[in-house]
Amino acid sequence: MKATVLAHADYSIAEIDPRLYGSFIEHLGRAVYTGIYEPEHPTADENGMRRDVIDLVREIDVPIVRYPGGNFVSAYNWEDGIGPKDQRPVRLDLAWHTSESNEVGLHEFSDWCSSVGTEMMLAVNLGSRGLDEARNFLEYANHPGGSYWSDLRIGNGRAEPFNVKLWCLGNEMDGPWQIGHKSADEYGRLAHETAKAMRSFDSSLELIVCGSSNAKMPTYPQWEATVLDHTYNEVDYISLHMYFDNKAGDTPNYLAQNKKLDDYIVSVSGVIDFIKAKKRSSKDVYISFDEWNVWYHSKEQDEKILKGNDGWPFAPPLLEDIYNFEDVLQVGLILNTFIRRSNVVRIACLAQLVNVIAPIMTAPGGEAWRQTIFYPYMFASRYGRGTALDLRVKSPTYEVADIGEVDSLDVAAVHDAEGGFLSFFVVNRSQTAIETAFDLQGFAAAPSIADYQVMTHADLKAVNSLEQMMEVAPRAGDGLVIDGASLAGTFPPMSYQMIRIKLQPAAQ
Template identity: 55%
Template sequence: MALLAKMVVDKDFVIGNVDDRLYGSFIEHLGRAVYGGIYEPGHPQANEQGFRQDVLRLVQDLRVPIIRYPGGNFVSGYDWKDAVGPLESRPRKLDLAWRTVEPNQFGMNEFVDWSKAAGSDVMWAINLGTQGIDEARNVVEYANHPSGSYWSDLRASHGYRKPHNIKTWCLGNEMDGPWQIGHKTAEEYGRLAHEAAKVMKWVDPSIELVACGSSALAMPTFAEWEATVLDHTYDHVEYLSLHQYYGNPDNDTATFLARSVQMDEFIDSVTAICDYVKAKKRSKKKMFLSFDEWNVWFHSHESDKKLDPWQIAPPQLEDIYNMEDALVVGCMLISLLKHADRVKMACLAQLVNVIAPIMTENGGSAWAQTIYYPFMHASLYGRGQSLVPLIQSPKYDTKEITDVPYLESVATHNEETGEITIFAVNRHLSEKLSFEADLRSFGACKLVEHLVLENEDLKAVNTAQSPGTVKPHTGGNAKADGAKISAQLAPASWNVIRLTTRP
């Protein structure tokens, strides 16, 4: 007997509005993310600023609304002033985070220009590792103050008379991690972040701030870190960050595909901590979440150990993603949508070459990795409101995780366009899943298309020579009968069922 899973959604049962920034990404000065990725002067497809147009087109197709920059671990030893002004006067510096040489040929002004070309806003991370309050206010003044002060006039002298108006700022990066330059206790970081936030908003009261949460759920200081940091920063920040990466080093695919269950629990736990601090402070303010690093990351660990130090832009963290990685990324996107009421920003880490959906060859081609496609589908079609998914699904157990539903799914409704999108992953590795969705509150629905990402080989990858090995097709079998939707979901598949309520 075929496996059967059912879902009911109602247009009035809304999780929350999907903030466009849920589909953000991340560019760090790490490996070939910048040099050889988004910026490569002399490349046949580079423009006069050195921006690779082939990469820009792939980024534009993703409709990425916001991009975090310049790090990451890199930022905790970074002086933003090294990368502004004439290129010839910018110093080369040792980057201790990744043991490379940073030439500083690309910095804030270049990134703002590139982001505009990509159609994205900037999320700027400040250095709270080796720097502090003074640099926090100075960088905001340089970026956002109109004119008439030292730092704003310096920006104008660099050719940028109008302010950049960067509205979203991260107060450091992973300050709970012993690997971080300037690692701090929760008490130390909370006090510093509080004071930095205060002066940054005195310079520009319109900005929004993200405080560092734990670097991962497994951190020994998790929960206590969040509670302590928020105790200091709650009144001055709008978001608390979450970071999480998953891997499959033991080749246990069933467990790997279940990791987003743990992601759900992570988000729920951090939300509970935020609400505890809110209650403790008798505050009326709701703290939102910024899941500003998330992805699959493990393929490149061994090769990264063999790299010689002190190179410029070596091939670091260049995970080559396969079909099962795309399924996990799809499940993680569904997890974010299921928490759209509190997770308002998220950044797929990263965007180009470094654990990224887009890969390039220096001087050569650019192509989309397997994980590019679920991210693109969610960004293009997962706008509007996220709806509560009532799901009945057969389940399975792994060595680590129990009661894992074979069906992972959520639906979004865009009232402006009349579109409903169902995102669904069949986690079963060998069996089809009969899927039924009841959309009774919407009345008659018409099928627009059923996109499917599947491959019989879960280890299949895309390469420069074969960029279309893993690619979605429109040959899904979904049917719409009024408000009843049915489909046979292929084993180990990512599905996007697009519907409209318009005639």
């Protein structure tokens, strides 16, 4: 099979917000305890955080991390996580039927974010709580001093404010499973008033209102229309969530699901445009896709724990999907979709970062390792910064029931004009090798291949584990030929590629 790709420097989509490659840490399972935090671990730093995990997170270069939930936040009292650790209360978490020690709270998480080089994206509880707690949380986090909450922060050892700019107004409030679930009108009114209060403190905050938990919700997309009708002029983003699975064992269907993701984004973008027109507003609202990942491998185990048969365990192994090579392709496809829709999707968070449906796994007291999906996430985060290009791709296709026709070759590209690089992210989701010719137009002369990484495996179900950490990993590719404005190569069946082209400076 053959395909062609035209990349022109002037055919662009948008400047990518680096926060497109964000992630998520929730007080759920082992994400925090024995994930990022384990004071007794041999690599623990002075704050009890695992240095081996810190090193892996820095390797990905995660720009922002959402915290503390997720479902957890809808019954969370942020005050429980401040002050002396020995005075913090143990609470029962209704969302995940576990106990929470509150050893890690805002201060500890902020210190961890500093150690990994990322920013905080905080969520307020609009489930069991509301406006008053949100404004107090904001004052505690961001006010320099001289008020009750800011002085309490100073007394707790933090003289300088945290200066958190990005805030989520609750989590999945459309979901009946949520503590404090509300109708669209109820939530829209509360979110609007909360946003108003927070903006009264600081008009430069970036606020995210809850959209649909997934595109199968019976209230979708009317939920978005109603909530935005209430909040449009007070918020900056509407959140979307989507998880992917292959429970049916149908690989062609599984690897076509990013088309459903694309349709979801386009539909909500249309709702945003409609409300903008209705409001006669000059303001733009974007999408924060702040939960996404593959999630299905661990669900049978999770159901047993969540039934409550084991009481209220502390940090049990929940949602610990062990990812396979097939999931590498899926994650690559999802990231490519976000790059191509970066004009409207400005923020995205892979859910989650450590142990819980995560690219990084840890053994309590032992080692940490990269799951298979670590690699496409890392490549996109490190090399997908710059301008997303509007490619012209001609590829063989295949048909999928309920989805339609999809390209066998999925390609996204990012032009880093400042650094002088052009990066391609390529997924061949077919069972056949695809001979591909790239036409590079409008770029500096005499480009060269700076890096070419390939991921393939004979077994789609192959995984990385504590015993075999590098079973699925990238290798240096070969066979790509570049000649002036032409790049050519053959991509193996069921493969992921990252191609980095060095662009030579134009002659003066």
